[in-house]
Amino acid sequence: MLDVRSATKLFGQKAAVDHVSMTVDGPAFVGIIGRSGAGKSTFLRMMNGLTPASGGQILVEGRDILALRGADMRAWQSQCAMIFQQFNLVPRMDVVSNVLHGILNRRATWQTVLNLWPRADIIRALEILDRLGIAEQAPKRAEALSGGQQQRVAIARALMQDPRIILADEPIASLDPMNAQIVMDTLKRINVEDGRMVIANLHTLDTARRYCDRVIGMRDGRVVFDGVPAQLTTGVARDIYGADADFNESATSTAIPTDTSADAEYAARMLA
Numbered sequence: 001m002l003d004v005r006s007a008t009k010l011f012g013q014k015a016a017v018d019h020v021s022m023t024v025d026g027p028a029f030v031g032i033i034g035r036s037g038a039g040k041s042t043f044l045r046m047m048n049g050l051t052p053a054s055g056g057q058i059l060v061e062g063r064d065i066l067a068l069r070g071a072d073m074r075a076w077q078s079q080c081a082m083i084f085q086q087f088n089l090v091p092r093m094d095v096v097s098n099v100l101h102g103i104l105n106r107r108a109t110w111q112t113v114l115n116l117w118p119r120a121d122i123i124r125a126l127e128i129l130d131r132l133g134i135a136e137q138a139p140k141r142a143e144a145l146s147g148g149q150q151q152r153v154a155i156a157r158a159l160m161q162d163p164r165i166i167l168a169d170e171p172i173a174s175l176d177p178m179n180a181q182i183v184m185d186t187l188k189r190i191n192v193e194d195g196r197m198v199i200a201n202l203h204t205l206d207t208a209r210r211y212c213d214r215v216i217g218m219r220d221g222r223v224v225f226d227g228v229p230a231q232l233t234t235g236v237a238r239d240i241y242g243a244d245a246d247f248n249e250s251a252t253s254t255a256i257p258t259d260t261s262a263d264a265e266y267a268a269r270m271l272a
């Protein structure tokens with residue numbers, strides 16, 4: 001279903017993503033790991049058109065999504081939803097409206113301004129929130145929720161798009177361990193029950209081992225590991241993170257990323 005061929009992104013002379021190739025068949029849960037600057041976020045952003053590629057192809061059922069423009073690109077973007085570390089909700093807006101924003105691009109501007117949504121859409125948004133265990137939060141402002149609840153709202157917003165692929169860039173990096181588990185369990189459920197592919201950048205080996213069917217290790221823009229969690233030995237992890245990395249089994253030494261510029265850009269697009 002997904003066939004990445006030599007995908008490359010140059011920033012000046014530097015290859016942030018350097019001839020990355022992989023194929024994923026069926027609705028796998030794929031984890032991407034690697035130290036800070038390895039190219040994980042850039043790769044996800046190429047997948048959904050936030051960052052234009054410098055070369056290569058990303059074929060989804062035979063169609064090169066890197067070559068899409070205009071309405072075709074927007075149609076693809078609604079098929080592959082993005083989840084970010086910082087949730088990207090509209091803080092002062094109620095939860096159910098945040099979820100409805102997943103289908104904002106299907107609505108006329110005047111309807112959005114007046115916050116007029118068809119009853120069927122509102123019911124669907126509430127059903128999705130109920131499925132994720134947060135229906136009772138629907139009327140509250142997003143900013144009143146805990147981080148874990150906010151990330152589940154972001155997942156609900158993604159589901160509103162009915163995407164084929166969910167791309168998650170460090171979805172639990174801002175959460176405490178309990179909420180991190182709830183959010184990862186939620187993503188896993190969506191993967192298994194709905195058959196949607198999930199590709200998640202993850203910053204701990206433990207999480208990658210526990211939730212993923214497949215793990216991709218990136219280093220300096222290149223794929224240096226591609227296998228199942230059982231193959232992810234300490235030696236392999238040292239290859240991925242670098243011999244100098246002082247990682248342990250539960251967390252790597254790479255700093256938890258705090259870059260929110262991508263999140264802000266996405267939010268701006270959602271609201272444009």
Ligand SMILES: Nc1ncnc2c1ncn2[C@@H]1O[C@H](COP(=O)(O)OP(=O)(O)OP(=O)(O)O)[C@@H](O)[C@H]1O
Pocket residue numbers: 011015016034035036037038039040041042043254257
């Ligand atoms: N817009 C940009 N302009 C120039 N260089 C960039 C840009 N975005 C990313 N880079 C560079 O590309 C490389 C890969 O960055 P990327 O954010 O994809 O890494 P990452 O693996 O997601 O890291 P982290 O774990 O810190 O989130 C880095 O060297 C980064 O400095």
Ligand SMILES: [Mg+2]
Pocket residue numbers: 040041042169201257
């Ligand atoms: Mg990143």
